[in-house]
Amino acid sequence: GENVEQHPSTLSVQEGDSAVIKCTYSDSASNYFPWYKQELGKRPQLIIDIRSNVGEKKDQRIAVTLNKTAKHFSLHITETQPEDSAVYFCAAKGSGGYNKLIFGAGTRLAVHP
Amino acid sequence: NAGVTQTPKFQVLKTGQSMTLQCAQDMNHEYMSWYRQDPGMGLRLIHYSVGAGITDQGEVPNGYNVSRSTTEDFPLRLLSAAPSQTSVYFCASSPTGNGYTFGSGTRLTVV
Numbered sequence: 001g002e003n004v005e006q007h008p009s010t011l012s013v014q015e016g017d018s019a020v021i022k023c024t025y026s027d028s029a030s031n032y033f034p035w036y037k038q039e040l041g042k043r044p045q046l047i048i049d050i051r052s053n054v055g056e057k058k059d060q061r062i063a064v065t066l067n068k069t070a071k072h073f074s075l076h077i078t079e080t081q082p083e084d085s086a087v088y089f090c091a092a093k094g095s096g097g098y099n100k101l102i103f104g105a106g107t108r109l110a111v112h113p
Numbered sequence: 114n115a116g117v118t119q120t121p122k123f124q125v126l127k128t129g130q131s132m133t134l135q136c137a138q139d140m141n142h143e144y145m146s147w148y149r150q151d152p153g154m155g156l157r158l159i160h161y162s163v164g165a166g167i168t169d170q171g172e173v174p175n176g177y178n179v180s181r182s183t184t185e186d187f188p189l190r191l192l193s194a195a196p197s198q199t200s201v202y203f204c205a206s207s208p209t210g211n212g213y214t215f216g217s218g219t220r221l222t223v224v
Contacts, residue, residue: 001172006155032211043203043215044156089155099144099163099210100171105155 002027002094006104013080014112021107023090024072032093033073039086080111114139117216119204125222126194134189134219136204144207145187149200162187194223
């Protein structure tokens with residue numbers, strides 16, 4: 001089945017710096033890659049996603065890139081702000097008729113003023 | 114729309130007890146999933162469903178049962194609770210299998 005690895009597990013940046021989180025997946029047939037943000041004590045919320053027929057997608061300060069050949073995708077946050085501090089999860093949807101969405105272990109991002 | 118509603122929000126069980134975690138959505142979503150969240154381990158898929166009457170196992174199905182008799186409801190049953198099942202449980206739903214919306218979670222403690 002699908003396996004998703006996420007790095008780093010923790011990331012600390014200064015306000016205004018960029019942050020990059022990387023994920024690799026195992027199933028070459030995976031076709032959908034979302035990113036979720038989870039603030040302390042709250043539910044995960046979808047912040048951006050990308051499909052396998054697209055190499056890059058941007059939404060204001062966040063962007064996701066996908067390298068299908070290498071089976072990895074990354075989340076880029078520019079001009080970080082303290083409110084970006086949270087745990088970020090990547091995920092990949094496996095192949096086949098059913099839609100198993102498998103998550104990475106998460107990255108705890110801390111943005112220091 | 115209420116979105117995805119999970120009940121209860123908190124629960125304490127004794128080892129060996131059984132219980133059902135409730136999940137309901139009012140968005141007419143076909144796809145629903147249950148995840149458990151443990152520190153350092155992310156969100157692990159327990160069971161999922163692609164429509165009423167259709168369910169399948171995820172990564173960590175042992176000790177849990179599900180059924181999907183209606184589009185709206187997807188309850189998760191713990192058959193005989195164990196301390197290893199202490200976790201936060203999230204239910205999620207999606208219209209297409211992409212872009213899941215999560216409920217607020219159930220924090221379960223098994224003593």
